[in-house]
Amino acid sequence: MVERGSKKENNFGCKKRCGCLREDVKDVLEKYRKKLGKRIKFDNYKPGPVVSREYKLFRKETTTGKRTFYEDLCNFSEKIIKVNPNEKDKLKLKRSIDSAHININLGGSTSLAVLVVFSFIILAIFVALFSFVILGELKLLLPLFLIIIGVVLLKPLSNSPNYIASKWRLKVSNQMVLCILYIVMYMRHTSNLEHALKFSTDHIGGPLALDLRKVFWNIETGKYSTIKESLDHYLETWRTYNLEFVEAFHLIESSLYEPTEARRVTLLEKSLGVILDGTYEKMLHYAHDLKTPITMLHMFGIVLPILGLVMFPLVGSFMEGIRWWHLALLYNIILPIAVFYIGTNILSKRPTGYGESEITELIPGYNKLRGKGTFSIILGVSILLIGFLPLLLHAVNPGFDFEFGMFGKFLGYNDGVGPFGIGALAFSFFVPLGIALGVGTYYKQRTGKLIKVRDATKVLEKEFASSLFQLGNRIGDGIPAEVAFGRIAKTLKGTPTGEFFERVHINLSKLGMSLKEAIFNKKAGAMLLFPSSLIESSMKVLLESAKKGPKVVSKSLISISAYVNRIHTVNERLKDLLAEVISSMKSQIGFLTPIIAGIVVGLASMIVTVIGKLSGLFSSFAVEESAQFNVGAIVEIFKIQEVIPSFYFQLIVGVYVVQVVILLTILYNGVENGPDKLNEQHLIGKNLYRSVPLYIVIAFIVTLLFNILAAGIIGGIQQI
Structure with missing residues (x-):
């Protein structure tokens, strides 16, 4: 008899040690295989829909989905000039690209940044050469400004995947409470983590659902062998940003190993408590830390720039070469970008929250309820054309103008420069009104019915x-x-x-x-x-x-x-924490910004009117009087041709008010509700309908009052 494990025979009785089975062992295994076969259909077995369906969905959304414009730019830039990031930034960029599912290579963002810088430098050289060849004078202000813009954009564009990933994390984190809720709801009656994850994925939607589908996808591709391994790997990416989410999931995993039902349910309930308590604590700190940035944003990004506009009508008199488009470049491009950048940084620090009801995928007839914006485009363009009538009238008939009582000329062109008249200023109010009504009507048409459905759902x-x-x-x-x-x-x-x-x-x-x-x-x-x-x-x-x-x-x-x-209790407590900040932002959007801007436009209009009247008055003095009183020096100071016309001045301020209302609304909605696109668009339409008409009414009234005052002052000077 041969002992088990000897060299002459393996454990299965085969002397050749090839791993094959003895006949009697085969008979026993065949016998039990037949018995099991009666209960389990091995031949007809197919993988369950849990993994395979998730894999198909994930593959469809990540590999066959359309690339964004940003991804196309990065990939195009990398083909032209390939620049790899430095070693210090590589790891962070890699994590950001992976976490936000950005379809670019590691050097894509850096290549785009370098290409943009080179483009601005080439554009600056072209502008400088154009001014020298065509105008006969080398103007360096605009080329220098273009080079500065290119250099400033280098770092933000290089780190753009980090900003995209931060925005992605904000969207994901807003769904985390619901995710844990759905898992706990399911595992309360069925202790199966895989099915609970699938249940949660089916109901939360959005970016977190895509992340969870990747958890299943990693199992399908063989990267991890169990759902726990794949899930733990995903949770590690959140340990730095949201430890409560990780702890809640670990408690859920621990409940699978509890021997008693009572202990299992206790751990599940504790997991929900952990993420809710963590959310409240983080939001408490966020609400306290939010007051200073919001105040600084309002003061330095909105109030002080608008108040600073008062002196700009005089800038042209003291600084040659300053034109209205320089002002537009500063106030309608640079400042809005700065306000948007600061606001984005404020929102990126927002902790997790209980998200609003997402109805885009659930509501029947969604596309029908989301109205078309054709009427809004026609409305906006029609009103805009009214606003540009002074320019159109002057282009068609340069000599067209008439007296408008004590206010002087209606259009107020002076040797082809202008328009300075109060009539032209009144027409200019239609430009911001057209933009506001056009954009506002568009968003109201697109979101009005959907908001009603969601409000009813929220009540339910x-x-x-x-x-x-x-x-x-x-x-x-x-x-x-x-x-x-x-x-x-x-x-x-x-x-x-x-x-x-x-x-x-x-x-x-x-x-x-x-x-x-x-x-x-x-x-x-x-x-x-x-x-x-x-x-x-x-x-x-x-x-x-x-x-x-x-x-x-x-x-x-x-x-x-x-x-x-x-969850509802915690959500109400979170709103209480943010109530003061939200109230402050509403007042900034609703009346502070429109009123301040309206008063500034009225003051600027009065200054332009006074300068125009004084310029004409001093120019009409006799030569003897001019020599006696040295009026020529005063006339040189008050050159109406160098003053920025109130028509263009109001256009710049009006458009800036529209931009500020939109940017502050995005920030206000983001602070209160997180990344809720539907509510954001609805609020933009609502606030544009209220704030911009208020600005126009205030500006028009103040302009009339101050111009009447200016006319009285000039009349008194003329009598002297």
């Missing part, structure tokens, strides 16, 4: 927690779910929640649908009325837990009610 979500508690109690008392829906509908009659439950009850009792069809039917389901991920996921938990009996359903619904109430 607010009431839904208490109705879930009632539903859970009724089912726990032994009442069938079909009957419980009808009773709660009667209790909550007249409310959005009552309407939702009533639709479910009608579908069950009158249309003979199953519970699943009554809720999710694509033609008559109750979910069509109120597209909400939270409500949809709660109803799916109801259907899943119903397979395990009414007691499990009751516990699941009551626990979901408690979770939703807890």
